[in-house]
Amino acid sequence: MRIDRRRIEGTIEELGRIGETPRGGLTRLALSDEDKRGRDWMVSRMREAGLSVSVDQMGNIFGERAGAESLPPVLLGSHVDSVPTGGKYDGQLGVLCALETLRSLDDHAIRTRHPVTLVIFTNEEGARFQPAMIASGVLAGKLALEDAYNARDRDGIRLVDALERIGYLGPEPCVPRAFRAYLELHIEQGPRLEEEELSVGVVEGIVAISWSRLSIHGVQDHAGPTPMRIRHDALVAAAEVVTGVRRIARELGGDLVTTVGNLGVSPNIVNAIPGRVTLSIDMRDPQDATLDRALPLLDAVVQAACEREGVSYELEHYWRVPRTPFDAGVVAAVERAAKASGARWRRILSGAGHDAQYMAAIGPAGMVFVPSRGGRSHCEEEFTPMDDVEHGANTLFLAALDLAGRA
Amino acid sequence: MRIDRRRIEGTIEELGRIGETPRGGLTRLALSDEDKRGRDWMVSRMREAGLSVSVDQMGNIFGERAGAESLPPVLLGSHVDSVPTGGKYDGQLGVLCALETLRSLDDHAIRTRHPVTLVIFTNEEGARFQPAMIASGVLAGKLALEDAYNARDRDGIRLVDALERIGYLGPEPCVPRAFRAYLELHIEQGPRLEEEELSVGVVEGIVAISWSRLSIHGVQDHAGPTPMRIRHDALVAAAEVVTGVRRIARELGGDLVTTVGNLGVSPNIVNAIPGRVTLSIDMRDPQDATLDRALPLLDAVVQAACEREGVSYELEHYWRVPRTPFDAGVVAAVERAAKASGARWRRILSGAGHDAQYMAAIGPAGMVFVPSRGGRSHCEEEFTPMDDVEHGANTLFLAALDLAGRA
Numbered sequence: 001m002r003i004d005r006r007r008i009e010g011t012i013e014e015l016g017r018i019g020e021t022p023r024g025g026l027t028r029l030a031l032s033d034e035d036k037r038g039r040d041w042m043v044s045r046m047r048e049a050g051l052s053v054s055v056d057q058m059g060n061i062f063g064e065r066a067g068a069e070s071l072p073p074v075l076l077g078s079h080v081d082s083v084p085t086g087g088k089y090d091g092q093l094g095v096l097c098a099l100e101t102l103r104s105l106d107d108h109a110i111r112t113r114h115p116v117t118l119v120i121f122t123n124e125e126g127a128r129f130q131p132a133m134i135a136s137g138v139l140a141g142k143l144a145l146e147d148a149y150n151a152r153d154r155d156g157i158r159l160v161d162a163l164e165r166i167g168y169l170g171p172e173p174c175v176p177r178a179f180r181a182y183l184e185l186h187i188e189q190g191p192r193l194e195e196e197e198l199s200v201g202v203v204e205g206i207v208a209i210s211w212s213r214l215s216i217h218g219v220q221d222h223a224g225p226t227p228m229r230i231r232h233d234a235l236v237a238a239a240e241v242v243t244g245v246r247r248i249a250r251e252l253g254g255d256l257v258t259t260v261g262n263l264g265v266s267p268n269i270v271n272a273i274p275g276r277v278t279l280s281i282d283m284r285d286p287q288d289a290t291l292d293r294a295l296p297l298l299d300a301v302v303q304a305a306c307e308r309e310g311v312s313y314e315l316e317h318y319w320r321v322p323r324t325p326f327d328a329g330v331v332a333a334v335e336r337a338a339k340a341s342g343a344r345w346r347r348i349l350s351g352a353g354h355d356a357q358y359m360a361a362i363g364p365a366g367m368v369f370v371p372s373r374g375g376r377s378h379c380e381e382e383f384t385p386m387d388d389v390e391h392g393a394n395t396l397f398l399a400a401l402d403l404a405g406r407a
Numbered sequence: 408m409r410i411d412r413r414r415i416e417g418t419i420e421e422l423g424r425i426g427e428t429p430r431g432g433l434t435r436l437a438l439s440d441e442d443k444r445g446r447d448w449m450v451s452r453m454r455e456a457g458l459s460v461s462v463d464q465m466g467n468i469f470g471e472r473a474g475a476e477s478l479p480p481v482l483l484g485s486h487v488d489s490v491p492t493g494g495k496y497d498g499q500l501g502v503l504c505a506l507e508t509l510r511s512l513d514d515h516a517i518r519t520r521h522p523v524t525l526v527i528f529t530n531e532e533g534a535r536f537q538p539a540m541i542a543s544g545v546l547a548g549k550l551a552l553e554d555a556y557n558a559r560d561r562d563g564i565r566l567v568d569a570l571e572r573i574g575y576l577g578p579e580p581c582v583p584r585a586f587r588a589y590l591e592l593h594i595e596q597g598p599r600l601e602e603e604e605l606s607v608g609v610v611e612g613i614v615a616i617s618w619s620r621l622s623i624h625g626v627q628d629h630a631g632p633t634p635m636r637i638r639h640d641a642l643v644a645a646a647e648v649v650t651g652v653r654r655i656a657r658e659l660g661g662d663l664v665t666t667v668g669n670l671g672v673s674p675n676i677v678n679a680i681p682g683r684v685t686l687s688i689d690m691r692d693p694q695d696a697t698l699d700r701a702l703p704l705l706d707a708v709v710q711a712a713c714e715r716e717g718v719s720y721e722l723e724h725y726w727r728v729p730r731t732p733f734d735a736g737v738v739a740a741v742e743r744a745a746k747a748s749g750a751r752w753r754r755i756l757s758g759a760g761h762d763a764q765y766m767a768a769i770g771p772a773g774m775v776f777v778p779s780r781g782g783r784s785h786c787e788e789e790f791t792p793m794d795d796v797e798h799g800a801n802t803l804f805l806a807a808l809d810l811a812g813r814a
Contacts, residue, residue, distance in 0.1 A: 083674055083676055083678075083679055084674045084676070085627070085673075085674055086674075090629075125676075125678075126676070126677065126678065127674075127676045130677075132677075132678065188632060189628075189629040189631065189632040189633070190629075190631075190632030190633060190634065191633075191634065191637060207631070209631070211677060219783070219786075220492075220783075220785060220786040221782070221783050221784065221785060221786060222596040222597075222758075222759055222783075222784040222785045223664065223666035223668050223689045223691075223785075224596065224597075224614070224616070224664065224689075224691050224757075224758040224759035224760065225595060225596040225597030225757065225758030225759050225779075225782070225784070226596070226597055226598075226664065226758070226782055226783075227597065227598065227662070227664065227782075228653075228656045228657070228663075228664055228665075230598060230782055233653075233666070235649055235667055235668075235670060236649060236650065236653050236667075238646075238649075239645075239646040239647075239649035239650050240646075240650060242642055242643060242645075242646035243643065243646050243647060243650070246635075246640075246643050249635045250635070255634070256635075257630065257631065257633065257634065257635055258635075259630035259640070259678070259680055260642055260643075260681075261630050261642075261672075261675070261676055261677045261678055261679050261680065261681060262672065262675050262676055262677050263642060263670070263672050263675070263681075264672075264675075265668075265669065265670050265671075266492075267490060267491045267492055267534075267785070268668070268669050268670070268671075269490060269491070269532075269533075269534050269668055269669055270533065270537075270539075270618060270668045270669050270687040270689055271490075271532075271533065271539065271666070271668055271689055271759075271760075271785070272490060272668050272785040272786075273666055273668065273785075274667075274668060274670075275786060280677040282630045282631075282677055282678055284630075284631050350631075350632065351629075351631040351632030351633070352629055352631035352632050352678075353631065353678075372632075375628070375632070375633055375634075375637060376626070376627075376628050376629075376633075377628060377629040377632070377633075378627060378628060378629040378630075378674070378678070378679040378680075379626075379627040379628060379679075379682060
């Protein structure tokens with residue numbers, strides 16, 4: 001039994017046109033007009049497939065294919081929002097493979113014991129509203145609905161108002177629910193599968209993640225008549241932090257990755273010494289213990305850089321997710337499905353956070369990875385060859401069927 | 408003969424309320440609503456003082472007090488635009504001391520041989536439209552009117568459209584004109600006068616200035632699953648450039664100042680490796696030869712940082728102003744006036760560019776400096792004590808009278 005390669009190729013192209021960038025990437029920020037159009041398109045396809053569609057208080061969309069028995073569903077999810085100038089595979093591919101799974105069950109006239117339900121999560125990326133995975137976080141009871149509603153984008157717009165604006169502030173309670181399994185297909189976003197010429201990653205879990213934010217307060221002054229000896233330049237201190245963050249990864253080695261992805265300067269004009277800089281620090285490692293060692297090093301890097309420049313600062317380690325192991329039974333089902341699909345596969349750990357992380361906190365969860373060309377993602381060049389998409393989609397389909405059970 | 412201290416104190420307060428920030432600073436970006444209100448206020452005061460007001464094609468405002476003879480005027484100028492969250496002295500103090508000079512000539516019923524004309528230049532700061540001093544640049548024939556009109560702010564608005572919007576697109580040709588002298592009072596924006604407890608700086612000229620812009624192109628990717636070994640992070644390279652730019656000032660020493668004031672990151676989100684960074688480099692020194700040595704060092708810093716990170720770049724040295732010596736006769740007149748005013752004074756070089764720089768290219772120019780508390784400017788904390796303002800205003804008044812001649 002196989003999914004329909006041509007059909008899923010078509011849906012990738014079609015949904016990929018909503019928010020497409022001139023260079024073939026995707027900008028579909030959460031709760032933007034493009035996100036609304038992407039959601040609308042998905043809901044139309046879900047209704048065509050005979051799914052029963054509902055929307056919850058966080059704008060998460062559910063499309064249920066009934067099972068033969070009154071049992072908790074197998075959830076197949078991902079997201080349709082993207083980062084700015086992102087690609088057409090991150091998130092989108094997961095919901096399209098889930099849709100393809102449901103359509104394939106119909107093609108083969110299969111009745112499952114458990115319902116099988118497609119889920120589209122709101123604002124997975126965290127590019128517009130922080131934190132990332134905010135909607136699965138609320139669903140899992142890890143974030144308060146009120147806090148999520150009050151998250152604001154750069155223009156000060158609240159998430160709840162943005163949800164209402166695009167018509168996706170739904171009535172269903174966004175609370176923990178029972179499920180047989182949560183399965184998510186996603187691009188690897190790293191180079192390993194491609195390097196080893198594999199099509200499928202059987203994901204065992206997600207690395208530990210730590211997010212910090214740093215505000216540096218220097219002395220804003222004129223870039224001309226202010227002698228070097230009296231300067232307190234927030235950007236000079238920030239630059240030392242950026243190189244120091246890179247150094248932490250080099251010093252601790254292994255699989256630790258460290259990134260300064262966001263940096264803002266004030267007043268940010270050519271002829272003013274920067275008075276204020278804010279920046280983010282993202283650190284990830286398969287082992288929680290490595291982050292426990294990295295965080296004090298970060299504290300020391302920031303302190304040394306700011307003392308040297310004579311500037312004050314606030315450093316906040318505001319988000320920490322421990323390593324998430326996926327459910328052994330779900331991982332075994334994904335592994336059986338990968339074998340049955342005929343794909344070349346390996347077990348792998350995810351370096352990126354996913355909604356599956358929160359779902360794992362309230363039920364059995366697992367993921368299917370497909371390769372990212374050049375390991376690249378969150379960029380317009382994101383690409384997964386169709387052969388790998390087909391293997392991944394078949395793996396998702398077979399694993400879902402395995403977990404939902406034939407009636 | 409003295410200016411009226413209480414009157415100028417009142418005008419500083421009154422004009423300072425237009426665009427005032429909650430913390431007592433000023434945000435009056437060129438051609439914004441606040442700039443329009445500041446201009447309107449000045450024009451009303453100029454008309455009240457009986458000046459003949461005209462506006463040129465670049466929005467520069469002239470207010471002439473007639474002389475006894477048909478001779479070129481003594482121009483007294485500065486600007487009313489500010490940087491974002493700037494202060495109430497940079498620019499504003501110069502036009503208000505010029506206004507005070509004209510009012511004081513009336514107070515003492517003095518008829519001058521040359522006309523004395525107040526000038527308010529458009530967009531001196533360069534905070535909204537680049538380059539800085541764009542309007543005196545056009546007046547001096549150093550910038551093309553067409554290019555200045557097409558300068559765009561961050562929102563893509565053209566300078567000419569912004570001028571028209573606020574009603575200051577005037578009919579007078581903005582071309583070189585004859586003048587007896589151009590005089591500008593301005594805050595020092597550095598610490599020297601305050602450190603030496605002086606009230607007045609007799610400005611001999613302006614340092615040489617070089618502006619460069621750098622674009623770094625790395626590889627945008629996901630901050631999680633992308634191993635350190637395959638990263639090409641534009642911000643890591645940029646950080647090394649920022650510290651390298653600081654190092655150039657340390658290595659060459661003397662009065663050289665180097666600043667990265669503007670830096671922008673793309674896509675600028677927590678969990679994406681920065682794919683693109685743009686930044687500015689501002690370098691200044693009393694000697695042109697020092698900049699001739701600094702620029703190749705900058706080239707080397709950028710090349711080394713970008714090669715190390717494996718990123719490409721474009722570096723453009725797009726603006727260079729040689730050291731500007733002011734006219735010996737005007738400087739001597741300012742020195743005589745400083746002495747006559749009773750102020751403690753010294754000769755000094757300006758570390759900041761001013762409209763006086765362009766005016767010096769087409770006629771005899773000079774400047775009067777007053778102290779900046781803590782050497783600070785381009786910030787809300789900008790402050791000059793009233794005793795110093797009074798000495799500065801008296802110096803400007805006496806120098807203007809000296810140069811215009813009694814009829």
